[in-house]
């Protein structure tokens with residue numbers, strides 16, 4: 365995901381702001397990392413550039 369996406373991404377549970385932590389990135393975007401919601405104490409993984417913002421208590 366591109367870093368600019370942080371402007372529009374929000375926690376799916378509380379709609380609060382997310383904190384980004386980057387593990388791996390290339391010149392264009394973040395490849396691996398996580399998004400963290402301090403209100404919900406919940407981490408959302410970024411895998412292969414795709415942020416997974418599914419609420420943790422909603423199993424598909």
Ligand SMILES: [Zn+2]
Nearest residue numbers: 375378401404
């Ligand atoms: Zn939240």
